[in-house]
Amino acid sequence: MQTIETVVNVTSERQITVQLPPDIPTGEYDIVIVINESVKSEKLAGEKKIKTLKFSAYPVGLVADNFTFRREDLYDR
Incomplete structure (x- = not known):
């Protein structure tokens, strides 16, 4: 088995x-294709600007001085 x-x-x-690669002989093979979604997401993140969440600060103070x-x-x- 060889992984490419x-x-x-x-x-x-x-x-x-x-x-x-040239070292793979001709013939019939069983293959597995794995689609890595993170590659797609990284590419989309570069193409489209993804909105980030902004949280406002909420001062709560100390419980007691x-x-x-x-x-x-x-x-x-």
Whole structure:
């Protein structure tokens, strides 16, 4: 078994052409095609600007003025 990893262009007719290395002998083979969606997403992200979510800050303040987040105050010994 041999693994060949490459990038292909899918035509509008939904066809691909793959050039195999010369060490693959002619004949009939079982092949598996895996479509990696992340490659498609990365390409689309470059072509289209993806909206990012913006969250506004909401000040909540401290629970109490004398309360701290020191490790000694948070955990029992």
